Structures are given as C-alpha cells and as structure tokens.
Amino acid sequence: MRKFGTMIAVAGLVTVSACGAPDGSGGGGEAAKAEAPIVEVTARDLSTAFQKNEAKAQLTYEGKRLQVSGRVKDVDLDMLDQPVIKLAGGGDVGGMGISQDGKITDVSVAGLPKATAAEIDKGQELTVLCTEVSEIMGGPMVGGCSVVAAK
Numbered sequence: 001m002r003k004f005g006t007m008i009a010v011a012g013l014v015t016v017s018a019c020g021a022p023d024g025s026g027g028g029g030e031a032a033k034a035e036a037p038i039v040e041v042t043a044r045d046l047s048t049a050f051q052k053n054e055a056k057a058q059l060t061y062e063g064k065r066l067q068v069s070g071r072v073k074d075v076d077l078d079m080l081d082q083p084v085i086k087l088a089g090g091g092d093v094g095g096m097g098i099s100q101d102g103k104i105t106d107v108s109v110a111g112l113p114k115a116t117a118a119e120i121d122k123g124q125e126l127t128v129l130c131t132e133v134s135e136i137m138g139g140p141m142v143g144g145c146s147v148v149a150a151k
Contacts, residue, residue: 036065038129043070043107047089050140057140061133066142069127069149073106075120083117085109087126089139108141116147125151 039061046068049057070087078084087107109128120126131144 036063036131038065038067040067040069043068043087044090046107046140046142050135050138054135054138058133058135064133066130066133067127067148068107068109068130068142069125070107072120072122072124072126074122075117078110081114082110083112083114085112085117085120085126085128106139108136108139109143109145110141111143111145112147120147120150125149 041061046057046061046066049060068087070089072085073088074086076084076086085108087109089106109126109130111130111132112128127148127150128142128145129148130142130146132142134141134143
C-alpha cells in the first residue's frame, strides 16, 4: 500500500510540474504574454509545420501570441466537457484529420468558454488569438484563446 501511495504522490507532482503555475499560466505571467509578439498563421500552415518537424514548430511558435485562422471542421467537448474547436489543417487522408503517418492534421483550439463555443458552427471561418501552443498526437493544439472573428 505504501508503494502505491508513493506512486500516486509522484504522479501528482509530475502532473503539477507539467501544468506549470497553479493559475494555469505556465509560470510565464500574463504581462509577459500580453507583450509577446502576435504571429498570424493559418491552421493549414501551423498543421504543416507540426507535421514536418514538431520540435522546430514548438520553438518557432512558443512564447508568442498566435492569431490562427481557418475553417471550423468540428465543435467538440473533451472528456471534461470543455470545448475543443477543430480547425481544418492540411495533409489529411480522406478528410479524417489524420496524415498518412498517423499524425493529427487538424488544429485543436482549447480554452474557449462553453458559451462562446456554442455560437461557433462547422464550416465557419474562425480567427482566434491564443497564448499557448503544444501538440497532441503530433498535431498542433493552441490554448488560452479568444475569438477575434467568426464568419
């Protein structure tokens, strides 16, 4: 039982350290993020960058505010019932959002309030301003987002 408790404690510490500061800011501070340069990028270009080289894409976009635009492919809820908007990327096979080598090609947009996500429809052109970028299963995920425009 002691070994199991230790494993849970270690897993908890790893989770907390991976998430950054308790306020979810990653420890960088909101002031630093507000002053970061804005980089405009299409969902297709962001997806292509991650497909070519995830490490390079992370270094290119981390620490910047990303203004990402693209066509809404899906409006979903994650396992915690938080909204995730999928913007169509590029290079997918058969419209499934997965490349030939198994990487996710759509850009996942997280961090929008549920009420905002409820106003977004498939097929719309959406532009979001985001403060975080990461990857999930080889595909780009942006977080800390707010809607700039939806048409």
